[in-house]
Amino acid sequence: MAEYLESTDYEAATARLAHVLAYLEAKGLEDARCDEINDAWVKKFRKWASGVDIVSPTGKIRKRSPTTVAASVSMLRTAINQAFESRKLLHRAAISVKKSEIEGKSPWFRASESQIIGMFRYALALDFPENSSDKQIQKWKRERSNLLQYLRLGVATWARPDAIMDFSTSEEAEQWNPGNGYIELNPFGREQSEKYRPLVRAPRQLIPLLNENVGKFVKSASVRTAFRQMASTLGFPDKGQSGEKLIRRSTASLIRPLLESNGAWESQGRLMLGHIRPNVSDKYATPYHEDYLVDALRLTEELIDRIEAAAPGAFSLN
Secondary structure, X not given: OHHHHXXXXXXXXXXXXXXXXXXXXXXXXXXXXXXXXXXXXXXXXXXHHHOOOEEOOOOOEEOOOHHHHHHHHHHHHXXXXXXXXXXXXXXXXXXXXXXXXXXXXXXXXXXXHHHHHHHHHHHXXXXXXXXXXXXXXXXXXXXOHHHHHHHXXXXXXXXXXXXXXXXXXXXXXXXXXXXXXXXXXXXXXXXXOOOOOOEXXXXXXXXXXXXXXXXXXXXXXXXXXXXXXXXXXXXXXXXXXXXXXXHHHHHHHHHHHHHHHOOOHHHHHHHHOXXXXXXXXXXXXXXXXXXXXXXXXXXXXXXXXXXXXXXXXXXXXX
8 A cells, every 4th residue: 555655646735644655654554554544544544643743844743633634634535535436446445534634613704804904915925024134134025936836726716725735737637728717626647536527717817827837836835834924924823724725715704705795605615615516508508608717817807907906026027
């Protein structure tokens, strides 16, 4: 099993499966087989993982939450099931994960439009102490460049964090089509999961950035630390309220009442979030129809215009 998990091509799973691999190594179970994984095995993994603290790159120590452990179990189940569907294994995963365990408590905090603008101004290093040197300012901009890319794609597509980190403009990924301006949030070859990744339309302000980009849009393996530092600097609530999903939740929260006012939230807003799938009986939810997500696109573009006006460079080429 360890050999299979190490070679998995499901990029978003890397961090979660790393906990399982660490457990196999710590317990000398590298030769364990996927068909040996059951709820009793998982119970032992949960107990072990809950006792292993998380240490940040700066040395800060915090307890591993039950939700994080459950996410690793869920990803293990997904990896085994994908191996079965690819005919690499004879059976599906014999383990169960409660949806409530993975999701945990829903955060209450949503950033306002002015706070979203503050995020972009932080990522662009537009606000700095008077005595800051040009060299220091340029250093901040370089260090925050991946955070900026993350924020851009988050606002433009409303995508989940793993979909943002996976997104690539490479031909092999088949995620960006400059000919029609569509973004396929699910890369080529990846099977859709319960957390559906929709086909969305690129806001006009994002198109030059996509055309200029090569490969992954966010170049780093993670923006978690950068996002956490930004949230702390801007005074956002902590304790799970201001993680990487904040930009998705906040963008949707700002646009939702506007879509609800013309009855478009159910067909367009929920589709943007991946909570429903396309519906060929509804032109607003039919891929490549001229009215597909038309209201969500317009309102997202209007929000981006306001962000760019208050944080110059937010959606501009350098």
